[in-house]
Amino acid sequence: xxxxxxxxxxxxxxxxxxxxxxxxxxxxxxxxxxxxxxxxxxxxxxxxxxxxxxxxxxxxxxxxxxxxxxxxxxxxxxxx
Amino acid sequence: xxxxxxxxxxxxxxxxxxxxxxxxxxxxxxxxxxxxxxxxxxxxxxxxxxxxxxxxxxxxxxxxxxxxxxxxxxxxxxxxxxxxxxxxxxxxxxxxxxxxxxxxxxxxxxxxxxxxxxxxxxxxxxxxxxxxxxxxxxxxxxxxxxxxxxxxxxxxxxxxxxxxxxxxxxxxxxxxxxxxxxxxxxxxxxxxxxxxxxxxxxxxxxxxxxxxxxxxxxxxxxxxxxxxxxxxxxxxxxxxxxxxxxxxxxxxxxxxxxxxxxxxxxxxxxxxxxxxxxxxxxxxxxxxxxxxxxxxxxxxxxxxxxxxxxxxxxxxxxxxxxxxxxxxxxxxxxxxxx
Amino acid sequence: xxxxxxxxxxxxxxxxxxxxxxxxxxxxxxxxxxxxxxxxxxxxxxxxxxxxxxxxxxxxxxxxxxxxxxxxxxxxxxxxxxxxxxxxxxxxxxxxxxxxxxxxxxxxxxxxxxxxxxxxxxxxxxxxxxxxxxxxxxxxxxxxxxxxxxxxxxxxxxxxxxxxxxxxxxxxxxxxxxxxxxxxxxxxxxxxxxxxxxxxxxxxxxxxxxxxxxxxxxxxxxxxxxxxxxxxxxxxxxxxxxxxxxxxxxxxxxxxxxxxxxxxxxxxxxxxxxxxxxxxxxxxxxxxxxxxxxxxxxxxxxxxxxxxxxxxxxxxxxxxxxxxxxxxxxxxxxxxxxxxxxxxxxxxxxxxxxxxxxxxxxxxxxxxxxxxxxxxxxxxxxxxxxxxxxxxxxxxxxxxxxxxxxxxxxxxxxxxxxxx
Numbered sequence: 001x002x003x004x005x006x007x008x009x010x011x012x013x014x015x016x017x018x019x020x021x022x023x024x025x026x027x028x029x030x031x032x033x034x035x036x037x038x039x040x041x042x043x044x045x046x047x048x049x050x051x052x053x054x055x056x057x058x059x060x061x062x063x064x065x066x067x068x069x070x071x072x073x074x075x076x077x078x079x080x
Numbered sequence: 081x082x083x084x085x086x087x088x089x090x091x092x093x094x095x096x097x098x099x100x101x102x103x104x105x106x107x108x109x110x111x112x113x114x115x116x117x118x119x120x121x122x123x124x125x126x127x128x129x130x131x132x133x134x135x136x137x138x139x140x141x142x143x144x145x146x147x148x149x150x151x152x153x154x155x156x157x158x159x160x161x162x163x164x165x166x167x168x169x170x171x172x173x174x175x176x177x178x179x180x181x182x183x184x185x186x187x188x189x190x191x192x193x194x195x196x197x198x199x200x201x202x203x204x205x206x207x208x209x210x211x212x213x214x215x216x217x218x219x220x221x222x223x224x225x226x227x228x229x230x231x232x233x234x235x236x237x238x239x240x241x242x243x244x245x246x247x248x249x250x251x252x253x254x255x256x257x258x259x260x261x262x263x264x265x266x267x268x269x270x271x272x273x274x275x276x277x278x279x280x281x282x283x284x285x286x287x288x289x290x291x292x293x294x295x296x297x298x299x300x301x302x303x304x305x306x307x308x309x310x311x312x313x314x315x316x317x318x319x320x321x322x323x324x325x326x327x328x329x330x331x332x333x334x335x336x337x338x339x340x341x342x343x344x345x346x347x348x349x350x351x352x353x354x355x356x357x358x359x360x361x362x363x364x365x366x367x368x369x370x371x372x373x374x375x376x377x378x379x380x381x382x383x384x385x386x387x388x389x390x391x392x393x394x395x396x397x398x399x400x401x402x403x404x405x406x407x408x409x410x411x412x413x414x415x416x417x418x
Numbered sequence: 419x420x421x422x423x424x425x426x427x428x429x430x431x432x433x434x435x436x437x438x439x440x441x442x443x444x445x446x447x448x449x450x451x452x453x454x455x456x457x458x459x460x461x462x463x464x465x466x467x468x469x470x471x472x473x474x475x476x477x478x479x480x481x482x483x484x485x486x487x488x489x490x491x492x493x494x495x496x497x498x499x500x501x502x503x504x505x506x507x508x509x510x511x512x513x514x515x516x517x518x519x520x521x522x523x524x525x526x527x528x529x530x531x532x533x534x535x536x537x538x539x540x541x542x543x544x545x546x547x548x549x550x551x552x553x554x555x556x557x558x559x560x561x562x563x564x565x566x567x568x569x570x571x572x573x574x575x576x577x578x579x580x581x582x583x584x585x586x587x588x589x590x591x592x593x594x595x596x597x598x599x600x601x602x603x604x605x606x607x608x609x610x611x612x613x614x615x616x617x618x619x620x621x622x623x624x625x626x627x628x629x630x631x632x633x634x635x636x637x638x639x640x641x642x643x644x645x646x647x648x649x650x651x652x653x654x655x656x657x658x659x660x661x662x663x664x665x666x667x668x669x670x671x672x673x674x675x676x677x678x679x680x681x682x683x684x685x686x687x688x689x690x691x692x693x694x695x696x697x698x699x700x701x702x703x704x705x706x707x708x709x710x711x712x713x714x715x716x717x718x719x720x721x722x723x724x725x726x727x728x729x730x731x732x733x734x735x736x737x738x739x740x741x742x743x744x745x746x747x748x749x750x751x752x753x754x755x756x757x758x759x760x761x762x763x764x765x766x767x768x769x770x771x772x773x774x775x776x777x778x779x780x781x782x783x784x785x786x787x788x789x790x791x792x793x794x795x796x797x798x799x800x801x802x803x804x805x806x807x808x809x810x811x812x813x814x815x816x817x818x819x820x821x822x823x824x825x826x827x828x829x830x831x832x833x834x835x836x837x838x
Contacts, residue, residue: 020712037712039764040669041740048664057664060656317624345565345591376565376591377584404635415590416433416483416583 001054006076010069013049017042028070054080091276098268100245100278101131105169107279108250109139112167115253118145118154119171128173129209129268155181155206159189159258162204167253172208174216175224175262189258190233201256205249210238211264211302211352212400218388221396223352225262225301226359229330235259236330237283238301240267242274244327247281255283262329264302264352286333288340292322295346295410298337298363300326303350303401310350310406321410329359337363338370345376346413350401355383377413382406419474421489422467427458427753431625433587434458435483436490445473446496452749454490460625461717461743465750472496482581562589573598623715630774637692638813641772644825646832647795648788648803654835670788671762672733674805676838678783679703679724679732681827682758687816688781688809688824689758697780697815706756706776707736709743717743718776720756729838763787770806780815783828784808 001009011023018036026035033043043063050072051057056079058066065075095103108115117132123146126133136144147154151172158170172178178185185206192200212221229236235257239245245263252259289304290311299307304325311321324340326332341347347367351360360381367379385399424434437455447453452464453473471493478490562570562577566589570577575597577589584590633639651673659667682689686699703725706718719739724732742748759776762785771784786806793802807828811821831838 018712033766037766039766040671041737044667044669045737045741051664060659060667345563373564373568376563377588378563412585415585415588 001076001080003073003077006054006073006080007069009053010050010072010076013046013053016049017046026069029068031067032069032072033067050076056080092273093276094271095242095274096269096271097242097245097263098129098131100242100274101249101263101268102133102135104246104249105132105135106138108167108169108253109135109143111250112253114165114167115169116143116145116161116166117169117171118147118158120147120149120154120173122146122171127171129263129265131171131207131263131268151177151180152184155184156188158204158206159184159192159202162202162258163192163200168204169249169253170204170206172206174220174265175208175210176219176222178206178208178224185228185234185258185260186231190231193257194233202258203253203256204258205252205261206258207249207261207263209265210262211266212384212389212396213266213302215391215393215396216265216389217391221265221389223302223354223384225260225329226351226353226357226362228260228262229332229359229362231330233257234330235283235328237261238327238329239263240299240301240304240325240327241289242270242272243278244281246274246278248283250280251283259283262301266302267305270305283328284331284333286327286336287325288322288336289325290321290323292320293344294320294322295348295413296322296324296340296344297348297350297406297410298324298326298340298360299350300329300359301352303352306401306403307350307406309403310410313403313407314410317411319410319414326363332363332366334366334370337366338374341367341371342374345374346410347375347379348382348406348409348413349379350382350406352384352401354386355381356386358383377415380409380413382409419495420469420471420493422453422491422493424456424478424484424486424488424490425465425750425754426486427456427463427465427750428460431458431460431486431754433483433485434463436478436480437462438480439476440464441473441476441491443473443475447471447473447493456750458753461748461753462746463748463750463753467493469493470496483583483587485587560589561586562594563591565591566594570594626716629776633774633777637775637777639775639810640813640818640821642809642811642818642821642825643770643772644807644822644829645791646805646807646829647793648805648832651832651835652788652803666730666733668729668733669736670805671764672729672736673832673835673838674762674785675705675707675721675724675732675736675760676729677828677831678758678760679705680831680838681824683725684827685820685824687820688811690780690815691757691778692780692812692815693778700757702757704755704757706759706779707739708759708761708773709740711744717748718756718759718761719743719748719752720754722751729835758783760785770808772808773810775810775812780812781821781824782810784810 014021014036015023018038021036032038038046047058054076056076066072105117117135121128122132123136123141123144132144155170158168161168172181189202189204192202210225211223225236225238228234235255237248237252237259239248239261248261252261290308292311297307297311307323311323314321322340322344324336347364349360349363351358353359360383364379364381382401382405384401387399390396390399427434435457437457439454441447441453447467448470449468451467453467454465456463456465474492474494476491478484478488560578561582563584567577569591573594575594577594580589580593580597582589582593652670655668655670655673682703687697689703690697690699702723705721705724707721708716708718710716721732721735721739739752756779759779759782761771761773761782763771765787767787769789770786773782773784775782788803788805790801791804793800793804807825809821809825
């Protein structure tokens with residue numbers, strides 16, 4: 001997957017978890033959990049959606065690297 | 081509108097309901113030398129609820145008269161004095177004790193004008209305390225004014241505001257018929273602002289105390305404050321309740337009641353009397369007779385539990401109409417629209 | 419023959435709107451089958467049936483709002499023969515007509531069923547809804563207020579065709595006026611259209627407001643707070659999650675719920691209901707789990723028998739419950755009979771929460787955000803992940819001593835996470 005495809009997959013995963021969020025206005029550097037009001041269950045589902053879309057299972061110890069949209073894309077790009 | 085709602089008072093003073101009643105007595109005693117007050121402990125003790133405190137010193141023992149503990153005797157004496165041209169005010173300690181004078185009130189005071197072909201008017205005023213809420217138990221707490229409102233030949237008043245406490249007495253004294261004034265015991269200590277020059281008020285009409293469009297709350301005496309509190313709570317939910325103070329329980333101001341129902345289409349009567357055969361029943365009967373086609377919900381009542389008034393505080397509170405119950409009943413009247 | 423009635427899906431529910439039937443007359447149903455969708459004003463709930471049988475007749479049409487306890491459908495035992503079809507005259511007379519008006523009744527039977535059809539939400543399968551509407555009209559005497567009847571007459575509206583929103587379901591002036599202005603009527607009756615969703619959110623807010631106001635009015639709350647060291651629990655969780663598949667990962671919330679459930683089993687004063695002036699301890703532990711909705715508002719679906727399920731099962735059910743609560747699709751068994759509620763602010767939340775008890779329950783446990791805190795232990799100061807646990811409890815049912823023991827038990831249980 002290229003970065004654009006990864007970005008689309010991340011947005012789709014966020015859209016599944018937070019359907020009412022206005023994702024087209026999401027800043028690349030915004031703190032996802034704060035801006036989208038994701039609780040820990042939402043975040044776990046987000047990680048599960050990412051795994052389903054990209055095959056990459058993010059271990060808990062790497063959650064800190066998934067703080068922003070650009071962070072998630074970079075993390076996935078480095079592993080795909 | 082009544083003089084109770086004058087809009088240009090030059091000055092306002094702070095006063096309790098009790099003070100307003102005392103002012104009314106002082107005013108009447110000064111205006112008319114035929115006026116005198118008698119009853120149990122009204123003189124040296126200053127009145128069981130301190131309404132007449134200080135009046136003995138000011139007006140002397142001829143006009144502020146302590147009586148023996150015999151309701152039948154001193155109410156009878158009051159009737160005799162009224163027949164003889166005086167303008168007596170008789171104070172009975174509580175409505176429960178007035179039952180000892182029921183024969184004098186119903187068979188004599190209320191009847192003599194009619195039995196004498198209009199020759200013998202009885203211009204007597206009888207004041208008494210009514211109602212519960214002060215842990216005085218079942219022999220001092222009942223609300224029997226609805227019984228008296230059943231009797232033709234007398235007028236029955238229930239002052240709920242400072243203005244009415246101040247203003248109803250003189251109008252009652254001027255009336256040719258016997259007038260009973262019921263003072264709710266929980267009101268004596270209630271303080272508020274009143275025009276410094278407040279004076280007599282009419283005693284032939286109900287008063288709109290709060291306008292609204294969704295439901296009419298009819299209350300009087302001790303339940304007016306609770307109805308107004310309920311209206312406040314309802315307003316917070318977006319329900320605009322109109323509050324009508326009945327003021328005069330006999331003769332009822334049916335026109336004002338029906339006009340209110342025509343505005344709101346829903347009626348809730350709050351009455352501290354027991355529900356069966358109550359004044360609330362009479363108000364609802366008049367609404368159904370006179371405004372049936374205006375009704376958008378069955379009329380409802382909040383009354384006291386049908387038990388002799390309990391002594392224990394929590395039981396007494398539970399037995400009486402309270403604002404939350406009024407709010408609940410109003411919500412039910414509004415159905416899903418609430 | 420038995421009746422399937424509008425269930426109570428919460429202590430504060432008085433009526434529900436039948437959104438959709440999932441069965442038709444003649445369908446066989448088994449205990450636990452989902453037979454209908456009901457809108458409680460707080461959420462749309464999948465309603466289960468509690469006995470086996472065959473649906474004989476649907477009594478309430480989609481879109482209708484009826485009080486709790488109203489028969490919704492008739493059910494006959496499997497194998498029993500259906501009753502003979504009712505004579506046409508029974509299905510027809512409109513309640514406003516005089517008894518004995520047989521010829522007019524026959525006309526009405528031949529005519530298509532009037533206005534309720536236009537009041538159905540688009541999701542309802544039309545044939546069933548029409549049948550049910552006719553059945554409902556046949557069995558129901560229309561209650562309309564005198565004012566509503568007078569205005570209906572002047573506007574030419576048939577009150578028999580309206581659904582009342584007044585006391586006891588009576589048709590009121592507002593119902594008549596809505597019916598007389600069709601565009602507004604359509605909006606009001608389309609149960610799942612966006613404006614209705616907003617209306618439901620507003621009503622959910624009102625329902626919550628009523629329950630919370632009642633709680634604060636009636637329940638003498640007392641509050642206890644304790645700080646719990648989660649170092650062991652989180653270390654165990656991290657190790658456990660590192661070896662678990664992604665789908666099976668646990669969150670601290672699952673451990674917190676399990677600890678509360680196990681502690682509640684031993685604390686009857688915290689787990690049950692205060693009804694008619696006395697505490698009624700519950701025999702099981704059904705945890706109400708506070709779930710905040712993104713559009714605002716709070717729903718507390720029930721995680722049943724939480725004391726008998728291990729942390730993995732609790733985690734799976736919690737994830738499912740949260741997702742379906744936010745999607746607005748809960749089942750009837752997931753609302754209403756929680757014995758104790760837990761509110762967990764989560765790791766975006768404040769440090770602690772002093773909750774409002776959901777009546778008639780007698781306690782509510784709150785957890786704040788898990789955060790690193792200075793922690794004294796064995797004479798040394800260290801840094802530990804700490805959660806502030808609070809208990810709001812009903813002083814009519816328990817006292818601070820019992821409450822303290824309950825919170826201490828939650829703490830103790832969290833120190834051995836592997837047993838949760």
